[in-house]
Every structure is written in C-alpha cells, then in structure tokens.
Amino acid sequence: MQLYELVLNHGRSVSPFVWRAKMALAHKGFAPETVAIGYGDKATIAFSGQDRVPVLVDGGTVVSDSWRIACHLEDLYPDRPSLFGGDGGRALARVFNHWCDSQFLSSLFMLCCAPTFDLTPEADQPYYRESRFQWTGMTIEQIREKGNLKQVRAALQPMRLALAEQPFLAGAAPAYADYCAFGGFMWARISTGPILEEGDIVEGWRQRMLDLFDGLARKAPSAEID
Ligand SMILES: N[C@@H](CCC(=O)N[C@@H](CS)C(=O)NCC(=O)O)C(=O)O
Incomplete structure (x- = not known):
C-alpha cells in the first residue's frame, strides 16, 4: 500500500484528511509506505483522477478522499478491527x-x-x-x-x-x-x-x-x- 500525503517544510504533514486516513489504516493494522507531495505536485497524483490528498494505492486500486478510503478499508478488510461497527x-x-x-x-x-x-x-x-x-x-x-x-x-x-x-x-x-x-x-x-x-x-x-x-x-x- 502507498499513501500520498501533503508534507510541507520541516517534514510537517498538515492535512487533517490525511490524518484521518493514517489513523484508519493503523486501526486496520496497516503501515503503508508514504509518498510526500507538495501543493505544486498535482501531476504526481493525476493518476487518481483528482488533485487532493489523501490518495491510497492498495494493490491495483486507487482511492482518493478520506471517507472513501475508510469505506474501502472497511469493505475490503472486514476481518480486521472495524472502523464503524456495522x-x-x-x-x-x-x-x-x-x-x-x-x-x-x-x-x-x-x-x-x-x-x-x-x-x-x-x-x-x-x-x-x-x-x-x-x-x-x-x-x-x-x-x-x-x-x-x-x-x-x-x-x-x-x-x-x-x-x-x-x-x-x-x-x-x-x-x-x-x-x-x-x-x-x-x-x-x-x-x-x-x-x-x-x-x-x-x-x-x-x-x-x-x-x-x-x-x-x-x-x-x-x-x-x-
Ligand atoms: N474531501 C477530501 C478533502 C481532501 C483535501 O481537501 N485535501 C487537501 C489537503 S488538507 C488538499 O489536498 N489540498 C490541496 C490543495 O489545496 O491544492 C477528503 O476528505 O479527503
């Protein structure tokens, strides 16, 4: 798995939406590789069909938007700890x-x-x-x-x-x-x-x-x- 995140000066990962995804991934027991981008690196995440982070690449699946990432994790990994409880x-x-x-x-x-x-x-x-x-x-x-x-x-x-x-x-x-x-x-x-x-x-x-x-x-x- 790879998670694209916004990282600014001094290694600061500022995005509240990325943090939702990071915590949801950890809850499910995943520690994805992270890919740091800046505001100007829109081309790097163009493959996701939009220009915002977080973007999660899970095998062949690309998911953007923190809510959609949470749903993806819950639906694909139902045997791991639940994010929603039903x-x-x-x-x-x-x-x-x-x-x-x-x-x-x-x-x-x-x-x-x-x-x-x-x-x-x-x-x-x-x-x-x-x-x-x-x-x-x-x-x-x-x-x-x-x-x-x-x-x-x-x-x-x-x-x-x-x-x-x-x-x-x-x-x-x-x-x-x-x-x-x-x-x-x-x-x-x-x-x-x-x-x-x-x-x-x-x-x-x-x-x-x-x-x-x-x-x-x-x-x-x-x-x-x-
Ligand atoms: N609804 C999206 C919002 C994502 C979003 O707005 N991400 C911000 C980071 S906080 C972003 O990529 N901003 C890039 C920009 O402003 O160009 C989600 O929940 O993931």
Missing part, C-alpha cells in the same frame, strides 16, 4: 464526518490557514495564496487576523459533552468518528500549536489519541512540543 455506525460516522468538515474544520481553517502558509515552501506560496483567496475572498494577512480560537473551542461542545460520558467518541474504544475529529487536532498541532483551554475534557481524549498505535501521531514533526 451499517448504523457507518451512517452515523458519515453524519459526524460532515459535522467535522462543516463546523470544526471550517472554524479551524481561519486559525490554521496562515500558519500553514508559513510552512509552505516558497515556490508553492503563490498557489496557496491564490487558491485560498478564491475560496474566501481574503488575503493570507486578512485570514491571519480573523483566526478565532474562541469560535473553534465553541464548535467542540458536542465532543465535550460526549467525552464527559465515554473515553472515545465511538464509545469505549476509538474508531472512525474519533479519527475524523482527530484529523483537525493534528492540523492544529502540526501547523499552529495547542488550541484547547486548560482543563478541557477534550484534551484528555486528544492525549489518548496521540498515544494510539505506538504514538503514531505524537511522533510526527509538529509545532506543538509535548
């Missing part, structure tokens, strides 16, 4: 995936976008600047001003309430819902630094997630120092 769990994980993208990652974007720009090799900075302007109508400097930690923290309230009752979002043990949200925390950790207030119950969960799979996520080069 069809109902898969449907709810999909709802949660959409919540993460539209509520959590969108507020995190305003916070992590400029620090991610700072980590982008100079040659790719014009592309990054221009593409983010197309999405938001704002310059990197304007986005940097707008980053709002309070808004990010407020978005996490459903997670806070759930984690007061159970150690992981998926219940007693981690599963895809956890990896889905954790991807965002890895973007923050790697590009920007800590985002949680001291004493936040989400922090205990984040530490447990960092420890999973022999510290896979904790060992990744990051802005945050443990």
Whole structure:
C-alpha cells in the first residue's frame, strides 16, 4: 500500500484528511509506505483522477478522499478491527464526518490557514495564496487576523459533552468518528500549536489519541512540543 500525503517544510504533514486516513489504516493494522507531495505536485497524483490528498494505492486500486478510503478499508478488510461497527455506525460516522468538515474544520481553517502558509515552501506560496483567496475572498494577512480560537473551542461542545460520558467518541474504544475529529487536532498541532483551554475534557481524549498505535501521531514533526 502507498499513501500520498501533503508534507510541507520541516517534514510537517498538515492535512487533517490525511490524518484521518493514517489513523484508519493503523486501526486496520496497516503501515503503508508514504509518498510526500507538495501543493505544486498535482501531476504526481493525476493518476487518481483528482488533485487532493489523501490518495491510497492498495494493490491495483486507487482511492482518493478520506471517507472513501475508510469505506474501502472497511469493505475490503472486514476481518480486521472495524472502523464503524456495522451499517448504523457507518451512517452515523458519515453524519459526524460532515459535522467535522462543516463546523470544526471550517472554524479551524481561519486559525490554521496562515500558519500553514508559513510552512509552505516558497515556490508553492503563490498557489496557496491564490487558491485560498478564491475560496474566501481574503488575503493570507486578512485570514491571519480573523483566526478565532474562541469560535473553534465553541464548535467542540458536542465532543465535550460526549467525552464527559465515554473515553472515545465511538464509545469505549476509538474508531472512525474519533479519527475524523482527530484529523483537525493534528492540523492544529502540526501547523499552529495547542488550541484547547486548560482543563478541557477534550484534551484528555486528544492525549489518548496521540498515544494510539505506538504514538503514531505524537511522533510526527509538529509545532506543538509535548
Ligand atoms: N474531501 C477530501 C478533502 C481532501 C483535501 O481537501 N485535501 C487537501 C489537503 S488538507 C488538499 O489536498 N489540498 C490541496 C490543495 O489545496 O491544492 C477528503 O476528505 O479527503
């Protein structure tokens, strides 16, 4: 297996979507070879028929998009630990995936976008600047001003309430819902630094997630120092 990921300066693998895939692969017991690309390396992943990471090559199958990768792993390797815990769990994980993208990652974007720009090799900075302007109508400097930690923290309230009752979002043990949200925390950790207030119950969960799979996520080069 090969996993294509976005790696910026100082070996920083910033993509929240790639982290979802990395954790899902580890959950299934896979340690794929990773292929690092930059924002400018669209030609390298053109074989996948689109221009985003993660891209997983599993034998003769090419899968892009973190959700589709999770479904591929669940469907192809049903005898390995389940990511969803059945069809109902898969449907709810999909709802949660959409919540993460539209509520959590969108507020995190305003916070992590400029620090991610700072980590982008100079040659790719014009592309990054221009593409983010197309999405938001704002310059990197304007986005940097707008980053709002309070808004990010407020978005996490459903997670806070759930984690007061159970150690992981998926219940007693981690599963895809956890990896889905954790991807965002890895973007923050790697590009920007800590985002949680001291004493936040989400922090205990984040530490447990960092420890999973022999510290896979904790060992990744990051802005945050443990
Ligand atoms: N819906 C996709 C989103 C993938 C995505 O947006 N990946 C970003 C990395 S965070 C990317 O490849 N960006 C390249 C670019 O902005 O040119 C997924 O869940 O995998």
